[in-house]
Amino acid sequence: MHIKKIVFIIFLLIPFFLRAQEKDIRFAFVTDTHYSVGSYSVGNLRTCIKDINTLDSLDFVILGGDLTDFGTDEEIAGVKSLLDSLKYKYYVVAGNHDANWSESGCNTFLKIFGYEHFEFEYGGWRFIGCNCGPDMRMAPALIPKESMLWLKNLPAGRKTIFINHYPQDTSVLNYFDVTRQLKKIGVEFEIGGHWHRNTVLNYDGIPAILGRSSLWNGKSVGYNIVKIKGDYVTVSERSISGGVAVQNSPWYSKKLVPVADTVNYDSHGLPASYPWMKYDVNETYPEVREVWKFSDDANIVAGFARKGSVAYYTTASGGLRAISVKDGHRIWSVDFPGKIFSTPAVEGRYLVFGCTDGYVYAVNRGNGKLIWKYECNKSVLSSPAIFNGKVYIGASDGIFRALNLKDGSLFWANGNISGFVECLPYVDGRQVVFGSWANKLYSLDPNDGHIQWIWECKRPSRMFSPASCWPVKSHGRIFIAVPDRKMYAIDAATGKEVFHINKSARESIGLSEDGSTVYTKSMYHRLIATPADIPAGSICKYAEKEGDDYNLPAGMEKWNVETGAGYEISPTSIAEKDGIVLMPTDKGNLLAFSAADGSNLWAHKISIAMLNPMTVWKSNGKLFILASTMDGIVTLLSY
Numbered sequence: 023m024h025i026k027k028i029v030f031i032i033f034l035l036i037p038f039f040l041r042a043q044e045k046d047i048r049f050a051f052v053t054d055t056h057y058s059v060g061s062y063s064v065g066n067l068r069t070c071i072k073d074i075n076t077l078d079s080l081d082f083v084i085l086g087g088d089l090t091d092f093g094t095d096e097e098i099a100g101v102k103s104l105l106d107s108l109k110y111k112y113y114v115v116a117g118n119h120d121a122n123w124s125e126s127g128c129n130t131f132l133k134i135f136g137y138e139h140f141e142f143e144y145g146g147w148r149f150i151g152c153n154c155g156p157d158m159r160m161a162p163a164l165i166p167k168e169s170m171l172w173l174k175n176l177p178a179g180r181k182t183i184f185i186n187h188y189p190q191d192t193s194v195l196n197y198f199d200v201t202r203q204l205k206k207i208g209v210e211f212e213i214g215g216h217w218h219r220n221t222v223l224n225y226d227g228i229p230a231i232l233g234r235s236s237l238w239n240g241k242s243v244g245y246n247i248v249k250i251k252g253d254y255v256t257v258s259e260r261s262i263s264g265g266v267a268v269q270n271s272p273w274y275s276k277k278l279v280p281v282a283d284t285v286n287y288d289s290h291g292l293p294a295s296y297p298w299m300k301y302d303v304n305e306t307y308p309e310v311r312e313v314w315k316f317s318d319d320a321n322i323v324a325g326f327a328r329k330g331s332v333a334y335y336t337t338a339s340g341g342l343r344a345i346s347v348k349d350g351h352r353i354w355s356v357d358f359p360g361k362i363f364s365t366p367a368v369e370g371r372y373l374v375f376g377c378t379d380g381y382v383y384a385v386n387r388g389n390g391k392l393i394w395k396y397e398c399n400k401s402v403l404s405s406p407a408i409f410n411g412k413v414y415i416g417a418s419d420g421i422f423r424a425l426n427l428k429d430g431s432l433f434w435a436n437g438n439i440s441g442f443v444e445c446l447p448y449v450d451g452r453q454v455v456f457g458s459w460a461n462k463l464y465s466l467d468p469n470d471g472h473i474q475w476i477w478e479c480k481r482p483s484r485m486f487s488p489a490s491c492w493p494v495k496s497h498g499r500i501f502i503a504v505p506d507r508k509m510y511a512i513d514a515a516t517g518k519e520v521f522h523i524n525k526s527a528r529e530s531i532g533l534s535e536d537g538s539t540v541y542t543k544s545m546y547h548r549l550i551a552t553p554a555d556i557p558a559g560s561i562c563k564y565a566e567k568e569g570d571d572y573n574l575p576a577g578m579e580k581w582n583v584e585t586g587a588g589y590e591i592s593p594t595s596i597a598e599k600d601g602i603v604l605m606p607t608d609k610g611n612l613l614a615f616s617a618a619d620g621s622n623l624w625a626h627k628i629s630i631a632m633l634n635p636m637t638v639w640k641s642n643g644k645l646f647i648l649a650s651t652m653d654g655i656v657t658l659l660s661y
Contacts, residue, residue: 047145047250050074050110051257053086053187053215054235056119057101063091063236066243067104070236073260073267074245075109081144083110086215086233087117087154087187092459092484093124093131095400102134113140115151117187117215118163123459123485125418125442126401127361127378128157139172143180147250148208150176151185154194155652157338158363158403158444159323160490160505160529160591161608161632163187163194164652166321168339170196173203181253181278182209188216189232190225195609195631196653198293201225202283210278211255213248220246220259220273226293227281231257231274242268253278292630298588299611299627307624310614311660313646314350315628318343318654324405325365325635326648327373329387333637333648334373335656336362342375342390347648350658356390358383365405365446365635367413372427374413376402382415382423384430394430396423404456405446409468414454416443422456422464424471434471439464441487448493448500453514455500457488463502465517475517481506490529490593492635496537496554503527509542509552520558526550532596532603534617539580541596541603547587549596549605549613551580551620581620585613592632599638600645602661606633610651612659629655 052074055067074083085105090097098120105112114135121128132138139152152169165173165186184204188194190212204212205228212230218239221232233246242261247269249256257274260267285293290301304310320339327334331347338361344353360379367374373387378401384393399419406415412433413425422443424433441460448455453474454466461484463477479486488510491503499520500512509527511520527542533554534541540552585605592608598617605613610629615622631653638647647659 045145047081047147047248048079049081049248050077050083050245050260051086051213051233051248052083052236052245053233054088054117054218054237055085055101056088056091056235056237057097057104058091059096059100061091062238064100064104066237067101069243069262070245071104071108073262075107076267080110083108083112084149084151084185084213085112085114086185086213087115088119088215089114089117090120093120093122093128095126095130098130098134113142113149113151113185115139115185115187116153118154121153121155121157122160124158125403125459127363127403128153129360129378129401139169141176145250146181148180148182149185150182154186154188155321157321157323157361159632159652160593161195161652162192162591164321164631165194165196165200166338167319167654168321170199170203173200173207176207178207180208182207184209184212186212186214189214189223189230190228191223192297197225198285198287198296199291201228202285204228205281205283208280210281211276220257222274226283226285229276229278233257234259298609299625301627303611303625303627307626309661310624310626313658313660315655315657316350318656320654321652322634322650322654322656323363323652326637326650327366327368328637328639328648329368332387334366334368334387335650336364336366336375337654338362340377342366342373342385344387344390345656347658350656354390356385360401363403363444367406367408369408369427372408374406374408374427376404376406376415376417378403382406382413382425382430384413384427396425396430396432398423400442403442403444407447407449407454409449410451412468414447414449414468416445416447416456416458418442422454422466422471424468436466436471436473438473441484441489444489446492448495450495455493455495455514457491457493457502459484459487459489461487463488463493463500463512463517465500465514477510477512477517477519479504479506491531492595494531494533494540496533496540499554501531501533501540501554503529503531503542505529507545509540511554511556521556523550523552526552528591529593530596530606532598534598535600539598539617541598541605543585543587543590543596543605545589545591547585547590548582549585549603549615549620550582551603551617553580583615583620583622586622586625587611587613594633594635597636597638600640602645604636604638604647606636606649608632610655612647612649614661624661626659628657629653631655
């Protein structure tokens, strides 16, 4: 037979082959289970699983994230054990509750489930799903670089359904990059959770739904059944109450078609509808100069150590980098077997940090070669503080340690710490102060580690712990910012509360160079400067409604200004240098204010993602700011 005729026949048969591969698909979508030992969530999920196992015509089950409530090792193992009782194959993606408060730094989720993204084909459709962050820091979601690279490496030309915990709107900092890539690879439909209710959305042309939580909503527990017949999708809620399951009529139906990208992007890759500060703000303040700037190949979720002309930072992929402060070029890089969320500390030849593989490491700052390592029982998420030859560092195993800087030997260990530690502790000759994810703030004796006092946030949820903020000390007081939206002043000697200020903070706090002023930022566009020496017993109460002005009694507030940042939840510390207050944000913007009166000085956009802890210094009359963002941007600014 002539070759052209063979090719022609094959071409005619392709649609028949494709239709033969296609078949009706029916799967259960369960999301936001929030598994927590001892809570009603366990029974709710068990009820859903029992009902799913009674169905005879499902093809698989997909879990849409927030499988756990707090991301603990116990919760992850528990929910995995329960899900294994499903008679159908299932696929999972992680949610923010699985990642943001993970005592293992997200390692346990990967270890227990075996993956952080999935891809499979069924009935003529490709199903893909990935994690969403934020990893270990309170910020809007951010699809990690590793997942973005995975998406970009997927072949195009296949009908695809994308599963992610978050809605791919402005809830995700790099939503426009994600959506643009999904269109390139053929995504025609998206499924998510996060909002705990059945919702219809559209992401620049890609149709999408969010599913209800499996939790009891006052009427029922439940999940959704998704059916795909040809190019038509329908979604129906299956609700369970009093032991009776009801399959409701479809609340969503849609014919799925290929989606073209019609969005216009500017020279920085931002869509015209981008709702926050754009890069053109940098043209408004040309006096802020980028000395150099580069993009790492991994996410960065920690700050810098600096010694002379060399700076050091860690990455969420397990990298430790040394770079030149002069031009940003990489001097050396070493990879470690766990994710790193620890800001390194440097003294002499020693560069020290914690790693989620369970070790505290000390390497030679000149070449990255190992000097010593100390094994903990769980991940080490916190940042080390070096003081008088000792390395002070917490871990996720309920132990806070003081190690010998020279050889890593143990000076002392306090094993009575509730919750895991992730912050940089405050250390001086009198005390070591740090928070944990058990609502507690500890003060330990730096010489032998005994507990001097424990302060506790009275809110019942662990999510209101003073754990992310880096405590500061002045005028005999420890100052912390807590997610209950209060700034607390605590007597450094006794642990007794001196005063608190409502709605003035979340997790970010800073101290002026001279120690006279404490800086906090509210979740809603306010930056507040409070004298550190307010008399004990003062009544400091902010307005009751969000968005109202926050006014302390006369004489008790230095200044209180509008930042223009909008809703903002970054825990990164505020810094002051040479009369300039530097406020990092969760959307890559660095805002500068006068320490004297709070007036706005300038703004600079570094990236679209959360700023990490900065390193700031003055040289030759100029202010230098070494900064990085969660999406891997590293830059040196001068002003």
